[in-house]
Amino acid sequence: MRRWSKARLWDELAQIWTVASKDVRVYYLTPPMIMFGLLMPFFLFFSFSIRRGMGPAAGLARLLALNTFFTASSAGPVIIPLERRARTYDRLLVAPMSLVSLLLGKTLVGAFFAVSVALVSLVGGLLLHVPIAHLGWVILGVMLVSGSFAAFGLIFGSFPSSSVGGIMMPSTLLRWPLLFISGIFIPLEEMSPWARALSYISPLTYAQDLMNHAVLDRGVIPLVVDVVVLLLSVGLFLIPAIKLHHRSKVLGY
Amino acid sequence: MHNAIEVEGLTKVYKSGRKGSPPVLAVDHVSFQVRKGEIFGFLGPNGAGKTTTHRMLTTLLEPTEGRIVIDGYDLAHDAYFAKRRMGLVPEESNIYVDLSGWENLIFTGRLYRVPKGERERRAAELLKAFGLWEKRHVKAEYYSKGMRRRLSIAMAIIHRPAILFLDEPTPGLDAQSTRMIRSLIRQMNAEGTTIFLTTHQIEEASQLCDRVAIIHHGQIAAIDAPERLKRDFQRVQSVEVALSPDGQRHGQALERLPGVNKAVKMGDKWRLYTDDPSALLPRVVHYAEEQGARIVSLNTLGPSLEDVFLAITGQEVGSVVPGNEDSPSRKRRGNR
Numbered sequence: 001m002r003r004w005s006k007a008r009l010w011d012e013l014a015q016i017w018t019v020a021s022k023d024v025r026v027y028y029l030t031p032p033m034i035m036f037g038l039l040m041p042f043f044l045f046f047s048f049s050i051r052r053g054m055g056p057a058a059g060l061a062r063l064l065a066l067n068t069f070f071t072a073s074s075a076g077p078v079i080i081p082l083e084r085r086a087r088t089y090d091r092l093l094v095a096p097m098s099l100v101s102l103l104l105g106k107t108l109v110g111a112f113f114a115v116s117v118a119l120v121s122l123v124g125g126l127l128l129h130v131p132i133a134h135l136g137w138v139i140l141g142v143m144l145v146s147g148s149f150a151a152f153g154l155i156f157g158s159f160p161s162s163s164v165g166g167i168m169m170p171s172t173l174l175r176w177p178l179l180f181i182s183g184i185f186i187p188l189e190e191m192s193p194w195a196r197a198l199s200y201i202s203p204l205t206y207a208q209d210l211m212n213h214a215v216l217d218r219g220v221i222p223l224v225v226d227v228v229v230l231l232l233s234v235g236l237f238l239i240p241a242i243k244l245h246h247r248s249k250v251l252g253y
Numbered sequence: 254m255h256n257a258i259e260v261e262g263l264t265k266v267y268k269s270g271r272k273g274s275p276p277v278l279a280v281d282h283v284s285f286q287v288r289k290g291e292i293f294g295f296l297g298p299n300g301a302g303k304t305t306t307h308r309m310l311t312t313l314l315e316p317t318e319g320r321i322v323i324d325g326y327d328l329a330h331d332a333y334f335a336k337r338r339m340g341l342v343p344e345e346s347n348i349y350v351d352l353s354g355w356e357n358l359i360f361t362g363r364l365y366r367v368p369k370g371e372r373e374r375r376a377a378e379l380l381k382a383f384g385l386w387e388k389r390h391v392k393a394e395y396y397s398k399g400m401r402r403r404l405s406i407a408m409a410i411i412h413r414p415a416i417l418f419l420d421e422p423t424p425g426l427d428a429q430s431t432r433m434i435r436s437l438i439r440q441m442n443a444e445g446t447t448i449f450l451t452t453h454q455i456e457e458a459s460q461l462c463d464r465v466a467i468i469h470h471g472q473i474a475a476i477d478a479p480e481r482l483k484r485d486f487q488r489v490q491s492v493e494v495a496l497s498p499d500g501q502r503h504g505q506a507l508e509r510l511p512g513v514n515k516a517v518k519m520g521d522k523w524r525l526y527t528d529d530p531s532a533l534l535p536r537v538v539h540y541a542e543e544q545g546a547r548i549v550s551l552n553t554l555g556p557s558l559e560d561v562f563l564a565i566t567g568q569e570v571g572s573v574v575p576g577n578e579d580s581p582s583r584k585r586r587g588n589r
Binding site for chain 2: 008011014015018019022025026086087088090091092093094095096097098246249250251252
C-alpha cells in the first residue's frame with residue numbers, strides 16, 4: 001500500500017470540503033431537511049417548555065442542545081438515502097478519496113446546518129437580552145455538539161437504504177428515548193440515581209450539561225468531561241458508519 | 254507495458270438474506286485483461302454477472318475472491334491511485350439535478366482535484382463538445398435524457414481518465430444522441446483513453462469494440478475480436494431474401510427448402526440460416542420462379558456478433574445448438 005503523503009492529506013481535506021459545500025448547496029433546503037432538521041426541534045422545544053416556569057437562560061440552554069441534537073443528526077439520514085436513490089452517492093464512492101473523508105464531509109454538512117440554526121437562536125437570545133455566562137463557550141460548545149450529533153446521524157444514513165422514511169423511522173425511534181433520558185426535560189440533579197446512571201450513556205446528556213455550563217455557568221458533570229466525551233463520540237460514531245458502508249459494499253447495495 | 258485492466262480469478266458470492274437460502278454465485282473465477290488503448294466490450298444477457306463485474310471493477314462492490322489491477326494499481330491496496338486513473342459512466346445518469354451543467358462539471362473537477370484554471374477550461378471545452386454550452390447555467394433537472402447522458406459522460410472525463418468505464422451508454426436515447434455518444438467514445442479512444450464498455454447492445458459492441466468478452470452464468474464464455482468470434486461461428490451463416498409481391502407468406506415454404514435450418518423474419522425479408530449458403534442460393538431462386546415471385550433482394554450473410562452472442566448464451570438462433578460446448582470460442586474460456 002502506498003504511504004500517505006502531505007499532498008494526499010491535503011487532497012483528502014479538500015475533498016471533505018468539496019463534499020460538504022456541494023451538500024450545503026444541494027440539500028439544505030430540501031423538504032425533509034426543513035421538516036426533520038428545522039421545524040421539529042422548534043416544535044418540540046415549545047411543546048415541552050412553555051409554561052414550565054423556566055427562566056430565559058435555562059430555556060436558551062435547552063433550545064440550543066435540543067436544536068443542535070435534532071438538526072445535526074438529521075442531515076445524514078436525509079442526505080445519504082437521497083443520494084443513494086439518485087445514484088449520485090456512487091459518484092462519491094468511486095471518487096479518489098477515503099471513506100473517512102467522505103463521511104467527514106457528510107459530518108461537516110450536518111454540523112454546519114446545526115451551527116447555523118443554533119446561531120439564529122443565539123442571536124435571538126442576545127437580542128432579547130438573555131443573560132449568557134460564557135458566550136465563547138456557547139459557540140465552541142455548539143460546534144462540538146453539532147459535530148458529535150452529525151456523526152451520530154451518519155450511523156443511520158449508512159444503513160443500506162435509499163428511502164428517507166425507512167431510515168428516519170429507526171433514527172427517530174432511537175433519538176426520542178435519548179431525549180428523555182438526557183436531562184433536557186428533567187434536569188440531572190432531579191433524576192433518581194438509576195435514571196441518572198442511565199442518562200450517562202446518552203451523548204445528549206453531556207451536550208445539555210455543556211450548554212448549562214456555557215449559558216448558566218452551572219453543570220452537574222465537570223466541563224472537561226463533557227468536552228472529552230463529545231470529542232471522543234465523533235470518532236466513536238464514525239466507526240459503525242464505516243462498518244455499515246463496508247457491509248453495503250460486500251452486499252452490493 | 255502493463256495492461257490497462259487485469260482481472261484474475263474474480264469471484265462474487267452474494268449471501269442470501271434469508272436463513273437457509275443458498276448463496277448465489279454471481280461471478281465465477283473470471284480472468285481477463287484489457288490492453289491499453291483498447292475499446293473492450295463486456296457483453297452478456299441479463300443476470301449473467303455483467304453488472305456485478307462492472308461494479309467490482311469500479312470499486313463499488315467488494316469481490317469475494319480474486320484480484321483487480323487498474324493501470325498498474327491493485328484495487329485491494331491502492332484503490333485511491335486506481336480511482337484517480339478511472340472515470341465512470343453508470344447506466345443511470347447520476348448527475349445532480351439541482352445543479353446546472355456547469356456546476357456539475359466544476360464539482361466533479363474539484364472531486365478529482367483538477368486545478369481551478371484547468372477545471373474551468375476543461376468544463377467549457379466539454380460543454381461545447383457535448384452540445385451543452387448554451388444550457389450550461391440551466392439546472393440539470395430541465396435537461397433531456399440525451400443531454401443528461403452527455404453531461405454524465407462529460408463529468409466522467411473531466412479529469413482525463415486513463416480508463417473509462419461505460420455501463421450501457423446509449424439505451425433509450427434517440428438516434429442523434431446515440432450517434433453522438435458513439436462518436437465521442439471513438440474520439441476519446443483515439444486520444445488514448447482505454448474504454449471498458451458494458452453493454453447488451455451487440456451491434457454497438459460490434460461497431461465500437463476492438464475485443465469483446467461474453468459473460469454467461471458468471472463465467473467468461475468467449476473473449477476475442479468481434480471478427481474473429483464471427484469467423485469461429487461460420488456455421489451461423491445465412492441467406493437473406495426479400496420476395497414480392499406478398500413476401501410475408503413465404504416463410505414456411507422457405508424453411509422447408511433443403512439446407513435451411515431455420516427461417517427468421519427480418520422486417521420485409523426472410524433470413525434463412527444454413528450451413529451452405531452457396532448451395533441454398535439457386536434453390537431460393539428456383540423457388541421464387543416456381544411461385545412467380547420477384548426477388549427484390551438476395552444476399553448471403555456471415556454470422557453477426559449477435560448470432561455469436563445468442564449461440565454462446567444458449568438463446569434461440571439459426572442452426573446453432575443452444576449452449577454448444579464444442580464451440581471454439583467457449584474453449585477459450587477466460588484464458589486471454
